[in-house]
Amino acid sequence: MPFLKTSGITKSFGPVKVLHGIDFTAEAGSVVALLGENGAGKSTFVKILAGDHDADGGEILIGGRRSRFGSVAGARAAGIRLISQEIADAGTMTVAENVVLGAWPRRLGVVSRKETHRRAAESLARLRAEIPLNRPVSRLRLGERQIVEIARALAGESRCLLFDEPTAALSDVEAGRLFELIAGLREAGVAIVYITHRLDEVFRIADRACVLRDGRISLDRPVAEVTTADLVEAMVGRAVAARRFVEPAGEHAQRAEAVLTLHEASGDNFAGVSLPAVPGTVVGLYGKIGSGVSEVAETLFGMRGLAAGELRLDGRAVRLRTPADAIRHGIGFLPPDRQGQAVLPGRSVAENLAAPSWRRLAGRGGLMTRARESRAYRRWHDALSVRSRDDPDQRIGTLSGGNQQKVLLARWLECGSRVLVLAEPTRGVDVGARQEIYQAIRRLAADGTAVVVASSDYEDIVAVADQAAVMVRGRVVAVLDGADVTIDRLTESAGGALSVR
Amino acid sequence: ATLAACGGGGEEPGTTTAGGGGARTSAPPPVAPAGVAKFEDAAPGSGDGLTIGFTQLNLSVGFPQDVQRSVEEQARKAGAKLITCDSKADAAVALDCAKQFKTQGVKGLITFQADANAAPRICEAGPPVPVLAVDIEQKPCQTTFVGAANEYAGQLVGYNVGLYFAQQNDCEYDAFVSLESKAVGQVNELRMGGIRKGFESVCGAVRNLRTLDTGPGGLSEPAQRLMTDTLTALPGAKHVIVVGINEDVIIGALAAARVQNRTDDLYLGVQNLNPKNCVIYTAPHWLGSVAYFPEKYGQLLVPNLIKAMKGEKLPAELLVPHEFVTKETVKQHYPAYAC
Amino acid sequence: MSDSPVSDSAVTPGPHAVAAGGPPATPEPSAGRLPALAKIPNSAALVVFLILEIVFFAANSPYFLNWDNATNILTAISITGVLAAGATLLLVSGQFDLSVGSGVGFVGLLLVELQPHLGTAQAVLVAVAGGVAIGLLNGFLVNVLGINALITTLGTLAIFRGLTLAVGEGQNIAVNGFDWAIARPFLDLPVPALVFVAVAVVFALIMSFTVYGREMYAIGANSNAARLVGIRVKRNLFLAFVISGLCMALAGLLNTSLIGSSSGTTGTGLELAAVTAVILGGTSLQGGTGGVFGTIIGLLIVGVLSNGLTLMNVDSSWQQVATGSLLILAVAFDRLRASLLSGLR
Amino acid sequence: MSDSPVSDSAVTPGPHAVAAGGPPATPEPSAGRLPALAKIPNSAALVVFLILEIVFFAANSPYFLNWDNATNILTAISITGVLAAGATLLLVSGQFDLSVGSGVGFVGLLLVELQPHLGTAQAVLVAVAGGVAIGLLNGFLVNVLGINALITTLGTLAIFRGLTLAVGEGQNIAVNGFDWAIARPFLDLPVPALVFVAVAVVFALIMSFTVYGREMYAIGANSNAARLVGIRVKRNLFLAFVISGLCMALAGLLNTSLIGSSSGTTGTGLELAAVTAVILGGTSLQGGTGGVFGTIIGLLIVGVLSNGLTLMNVDSSWQQVATGSLLILAVAFDRLRASLLSGLR
């Protein structure tokens, strides 16, 4: 008997029906990959399983017994744990406490600090993560927070783990460790549901693949019987494949002068880095998480100062004191942490998109109308295939993660920056949309924008970069050009081939 | 000594030189201003068909509450309709009250409102009807001022306290603690300044004055806290004069002394007298309280307002007969007193 | 560089195929399909509540429903209203200003103290400068020194109340020849009501239609993200505190002119009245939502209640009980609407 | 490809080439390198500030530094302190309770009104029940009906103040045979001070060492996360409001016994005093941080100041100015420490 079985689960948000009757099973000791486009309803479905949302109809059977949670506590009591897509941790509390959050070890009714630390250390050790136990999680980087979230799900008795895009913010090494852990859990008889947009991961860890499309299951087969193409087809209803969007270098790129250059720059977590952003080209900055890639990106945007070296704008040394400075100089930045650094929650999609362009959109009168924002939104809604109600007033929080990412990218497209620094531009974006984003990046370059893509996902680099710098522990260790920008060369330079992706 | 002071002519009080500290037991008692009125019940039926508007000072304090109940009772007796509005010691609210009375077409007003300088605007906003001002002047529209002679009442307290010290202790004392309420503004100044004036007329300039602000209207808890600290700063002091703007602050001061076991050291001169506040009257050195008789204000206000509404001319002032009441005399004024 | 599919890896369809590919895979309906109900603004429930209140008082007091009384209500809320407009702007960006009440007192004091010596125009200038100075001080402490706005403005609340009391010695001081606020230039509405309406309109426009207004919402929603889209967070907040200072100045002048005097306690408690109206009007303490329209409704709900109960001759203690209950009821009513609609959004 | 910075393609954009190499960067400090300074708890700056204050007053008043005066200070902060303990618990979970001041008045009124009829023990029971009832009401409105805590407790603040005034008719009502709070059973400390110390210890223990306490921090840090790990957010918050009600009851009994009477205005403004101490002590309005220790320091900073200035016979208006300035100064001092340390963490 499967550990968990659902039949006919339906769910609507207002007039929008998101799930149209989901029949799904998760067996103990097996990994099901749950796939689907952005907005397909994956997160909604696992949230229902975890008791976070209440389904409108259908039933959930746990071990054959009917249960209707509607409360997180109920689902947890049944041994179900969700590692949610958006990080949900207690920022002011320590790593150790976050790992045992909600399940504090107690002796005589008193929380035992020693035991808390022991359990936290144990859980983190299973992920082979080295994170200081006493640090408040708000001071960790995103990936580390994600690991703490996973460690929390491991602490205590769990019989079913629901992973919602756990690797989106993880480095390859960390992802590798997670996969080992998942394999171990599977051996131990845990039922695992795994949501991802990285199809290679499916073949690496999953036993079964299940695809959601338009709120229905469009494919449910053992992984051994399917190919990537099958999955993609089931997800988007047509064939899409990874490809390189870069032409051999054209005249344009060769002649252009760099607009923004890092010259022998050292700063937080990096040293001696030189990097040009040239109109018409896309420079990739590849490095595993923690390699200093994001610090370099942040430096380009004025979020960090330089300890040595300089930042040149149009050949002249400049000091960017704030992001506002950078924007004034025509630099745009898509930050890696969507919730923390980019989204304006509670505000409409149109406002979220128009934010850095407000002054321009307002024009000389200084008056900012909703209509202008809506027009800006409509310009990009279709271009980036944002899957939403197509209502500029919709709150951004009600969009799926991947679609939020598209709106945030569009924010900088609308802004029309000369230099665009994109950190992890496809984090959480589905296969189809990924290609759309790559295309948009190339189109942007073709229009003369200088683009820097700072990413820990080599697919981003391979797809769009004319030239790529590889960083390891704060230093640029390799520069690849043109046809050399391949998966193998990137991973090799970054410190050993990884077969993961 | 029985020190009731009602009449008596003589020179202006408080004008004596505030010099050394010598006792002047011969100093004349303060003179009651002219216009002291008699309390009388409203004639039944006299107010039939009349509507009276009453702007209150602040109903979260006992004194106005007593006034209100007395006015309500008298209005009932007279058969007049009474509409009340609590200004909560805020001139802006009093202004709103006046406007609402105008809207409701009242035919006579009783205004108990703290800000004398705001009175012109409040008068202007209200209906053009007879106005009785309670305790605080409401120029230019007041028909008659009714109520306390605040400064005189203060002087009575100060004079009698001074007299006590002159007779018992040759005007020797350790400190003069004045529990005030700055928030009440003018009335605070009149009452507490009056006390000082009266005291100085007997014992000369006040020494070691400690002014403590006890919050809006004078509250027990701040008085208690501040008095605790003040007593600490007066170690070993055996003669601490404590005068307060109302009974609440005296209760607070007594609570502070009680905790430090120094109730004996406080010599109390109190504004207002409510026979229920036994803590004060059973204190070892309650020198006396000046009575305002708020529970009888209605007997001045209602009958006279009705007269004015009917076109009778009233005197410019109808003053409450203040009395300095002591243990010996209290039963005369308050037969129900049982402390 | 064009979109042409030159590539070095296995490429199936061209990029155009991706962009144009297939029918849009959207389970979502178009905007038109949203029921009208869901489009009702957030403050609708409060408006309904206000109307119920008005109906109730109209039925219970013959004096309630007339123009005179309406002007009374408007005038009564006008001073709190001017402050509440500034408070709304601050609160949508996640900030507070509790010093407004003592600011009003301080401005009033400056005016009444200086007017006899400097003349009206100059005294007004200094008084306005006083209000702005409080705003500048708050802005400086919060944005430059980085002190929490609550502590800062609790601090300046105490400081300026203390100064007002110390300098004015607790006295009521009258002002002469400063009675512009009691004029009724238009529709029989007194100046304060007109000023309030004007201020409300200006703030509503600023908050809805200027970049600055948008930026304040963004800051309230996520100040970190706001910084990263180039918004000068501190500068904007600084300005908002100064604007709040201007509101104090305006409210202080209105109040002094309306009352004809000022004292040490003038303005006490206005900060709470203003914040109450703002929150009642639906602006959240966390920032990022709300607006001046809601605040006006909030002001009216409280103002109408207090007016109506006084007309009904309800004792002030019971008025307090009623006001407290109504505050809760109004928000409960709004919650009810929200939960009824939650299925629709 | 090696680490060589030589580009082998024609695309090399000259001097702007992406360059590799340079000295190896060793930016990450090891955990062991964190200086001891960074281990200082957050409240350290406030403690230093408090010490400076004590030194100042010790130098300026001969009466300041003695045990008697210390007991005065402790007694003076004890009633606010009991309320502040409850407020700390609520605030770490991101909630407020502004009704505590009128709760104290209401409890006091129940006691003094009922004691002559029911006897002391029964009256105390009813009074405590009254405080708990306020807590239950607040908890119900906030957690079951989902009304914002600020509005709810502003509402109950008004309701219970109004009830207290209406029932007590604004009179100061004395209570006899209820003077346990003036005893000094231990170390010459009066009962309120001892009660406050006990309450503070209990709250510190609850907040640091019980599951409930940790859950409250988690709720304040991120209530959504707390819910997702199975914490019964509403139940916990409900309980905290009830605890706050118990604190009102205790503070009300202490106050009545200490003063020997109760009146309609008893407890006015205590809510603000309590919240000020909590915030000054470093508990953030957003929740998730802070604690009772900080609150005690906050209470002492304000309490010592008021005591010291009174001993120095400073006029109360100037006391207000000094208190406001000190509040700001204390937090500025703490910010200074934070920014000095930020480089070290």
Ligand SMILES: Nc1ncnc2c1ncn2[C@@H]1O[C@H](COP(=O)(O)OP(=O)(O)OP(=O)(O)O)[C@@H](O)[C@H]1O
């Ligand atoms: N709280 C909400 N209110 C309204 N609509 C919502 C809400 N949450 C999700 N939706 C809508 O439900 C749909 C499914 O969202 P969901 O988050 O489940 O997608 P997903 O498959 O997880 O996508 P992604 O891969 O981008 O994370 C989307 O159209 C989204 O806009």
Ligand SMILES: Nc1ncnc2c1ncn2[C@@H]1O[C@H](COP(=O)(O)OP(=O)(O)OP(=O)(O)O)[C@@H](O)[C@H]1O
């Ligand atoms: N404010 C901080 N205080 C203490 N430690 C920090 C702080 N910020 C980052 N760290 C630690 O420094 C290490 C490096 O983090 P950092 O953010 O620099 O990584 P990164 O190179 O930017 O990674 P990514 O590319 O994923 O952004 C991590 O172990 C992190 O926990």
Ligand SMILES: [Mg+2]
């Ligand atoms: Mg999702």
Ligand SMILES: [Mg+2]
């Ligand atoms: Mg980083």
